[in-house]
Amino acid sequence: MAKSKAEKVVLAYSGGLDTSVILPWLKETYGYQVVAFAAELGQGDELSGIQKKALATGAVKCVVMDLRREFVEEYLWPMLKSGATYEYDYLLGTSIARPLIAEKQVAVAHAEGATAVSHGATGKGNDQVRFELTYMALDPTLRIIAPWKDPSFKLTSREAAVEYARERKIPISQSVKKIYSRDRNLWHISHEGADLEDPWNEPKDDLFVISKPVSKTPNKAEYVEVGFEQGVPVKLNGKAIDGVRLIETLNAIGGKHGVGQSDLVENRLVGIKSRGVYETPGGTILTTGHKLLESLTLERETMHFKQQIALKYAEMVYYGQWFSPLRTALDAFINATQRFVNGTVRMKLFKGRCTPAGVTSPKSLYRADLASFKMGAEYNPTDATGFIRLFGLPMKVTGIVQGPWGRPSGKRGR
Numbered sequence: 001m002a003k004s005k006a007e008k009v010v011l012a013y014s015g016g017l018d019t020s021v022i023l024p025w026l027k028e029t030y031g032y033q034v035v036a037f038a039a040e041l042g043q044g045d046e047l048s049g050i051q052k053k054a055l056a057t058g059a060v061k062c063v064v065m066d067l068r069r070e071f072v073e074e075y076l077w078p079m080l081k082s083g084a085t086y087e088y089d090y091l092l093g094t095s096i097a098r099p100l101i102a103e104k105q106v107a108v109a110h111a112e113g114a115t116a117v118s119h120g121a122t123g124k125g126n127d128q129v130r131f132e133l134t135y136m137a138l139d140p141t142l143r144i145i146a147p148w149k150d151p152s153f154k155l156t157s158r159e160a161a162v163e164y165a166r167e168r169k170i171p172i173s174q175s176v177k178k179i180y181s182r183d184r185n186l187w188h189i190s191h192e193g194a195d196l197e198d199p200w201n202e203p204k205d206d207l208f209v210i211s212k213p214v215s216k217t218p219n220k221a222e223y224v225e226v227g228f229e230q231g232v233p234v235k236l237n238g239k240a241i242d243g244v245r246l247i248e249t250l251n252a253i254g255g256k257h258g259v260g261q262s263d264l265v266e267n268r269l270v271g272i273k274s275r276g277v278y279e280t281p282g283g284t285i286l287t288t289g290h291k292l293l294e295s296l297t298l299e300r301e302t303m304h305f306k307q308q309i310a311l312k313y314a315e316m317v318y319y320g321q322w323f324s325p326l327r328t329a330l331d332a333f334i335n336a337t338q339r340f341v342n343g344t345v346r347m348k349l350f351k352g353r354c355t356p357a358g359v360t361s362p363k364s365l366y367r368a369d370l371a372s373f374k375m376g377a378e379y380n381p382t383d384a385t386g387f388i389r390l391f392g393l394p395m396k397v398t399g400i401v402q403g404p405w406g407r408p409s410g411k412r413g414r
Contacts, residue, residue, distance in 0.1 A: 093188025
C-alpha cells in the first residue's frame with residue numbers, strides 16, 4: 001500500500017549503483033518522500049556531485065555530513081585500543097563505519113520528521129545486520145525498509161539494476177562489465193565480486209586503489225615513527241598531528257610500499273563464507289605499532305585477558321553490535337588498560353610488510369637487568385626452585401596417581 005506523500009524515509013545513500021536505483025524505487029513502490037543521507041568518511045572523490053545526483057534522481061533533500069573526525073575519534077580509536085581483528089586478518093574497515101552512518105541516519109530522520117529509514121544492503125551480507133541493529137537500538141519506532149528483502153524488489157542483480165537505471169536515465173558510473181563491489185573510507189577499501197568470487201584467482205595488480213602491488217613497490221625500506229598517548233596515536237615522526245591527517249598520511253606512505261593488503265575468505269554473520277581483498281595501509285601500521293607498545297607497557301595477566309577481550313570486541317564490531325551494553329562495558333575495561341600505553345614505536349615498511357623496528361616508553365615494564373642472561377642481585381635464581389615445585393604440583397600428583405598424560409599413543413597409566 002502506498003504511503004502518504006507527507007511521510008518521509010531517510011535512505012543511507014552512497015550514490016553507487018544500488019542506492020541510485022533504490023531511491024526512485026522507494027518512491028514508486030511506497031510513495032514516500034525520500035531524503036538521501038550521505039556520510040563523508042574519507043571516500044576520496046566518491047561524493048563529488050552527490051547532492052545534485054540525489055535530487056535529480058528524485059530525492060526531496062540530500063543531507064551530507066562530514067563525519068571524518070568523529071569516525072576517527074569515536075569509532076576508530078576505541079577499536080584500535082581494543083586490538084580487535086576479525087578472523088586473523090580483517091581490520092574491520094567496513095564494519096566499524098556502518099554504526100556511525102546508521103546513527104546519523106536516525107538523527108536525520110528525527111530532524112526531518114521521517115517515519116522510516118532504509119538501506120541498500122543485500123539480504124546475504126553483514127551490512128543489513130549492522131544498519132538494522134543500530135536503527136533498533138537508537139529508535140525502535142522507525143520503520144525499516146530493506147529493499148533487497150522485499151519480495152517486490154526485482155533488482156537483485158547488478159545487470160538488472162543497470163538496466164533499471166538506464167530506463168529512468170539515472171546517472172551511474174558502473175556498467176555490467178565493471179562489477180567489483182567496493183567500500184572505501186579513511187581506514188580501508190574493500191573489493192568483492194567478479195573474478196574474486198573464485199578463491200583460486202589471484203588478485204590482479206589493477207585491483208588495488210590506495211596501495212601499490214608489491215611487485216611495484218620501492219626497493220628501499222622506509223621508516224615511520226608514531227607516538228601514542230594512552231593508546232591513541234597523536235604524533236607522526238615526532239610532530240603532533242590530528243587523527244584524520246595521521247591516517248591519510250600513513251595511507252599514502254604505507255600504500256606506496258604495498259602495506260596492509262589482505263586476501264581472505266571470511267565467515268559472514270549470516271553463515272556464508274565470502275572472499276574479499278582489503279587495503280588498510282595506515283590501519284595496519286597503527287595496529288602493529290599499538291600492539292608493539294602494549295607488549296612493553298602491559299603486565300602479563302592484563303595483556304592475556306585483553307587478548308581474549310579483543311576477539312569478542314572484533315565479533316561485536318563485525319556483527320554490528322556497537323550500540324550494546326557489553327561493548328560499552330568492554331570499552332571501560334579497555335580504557336583502563338591504556339593508562340600507561342604511552343611512547344613511540346618505529347615501523348619499517350618494505351615490500352608489503354610492516355615490521356617493528358623499535359619501541360620506547362616512559363612507562364616500560366621491560367627491564368634489561370631482569371631480561372639479561374646475566375644473574376644479578378635483582379633476581380635470585382634459587383627462588384625458581386620452589387616456584388616450579390608448587391606450579392607443577394598438580395601435574396606431579398596426577399602423574400603419580402594416574403600416570404603420564406599426553407603420550408603420542410593417547411594411552412596413559414603404567
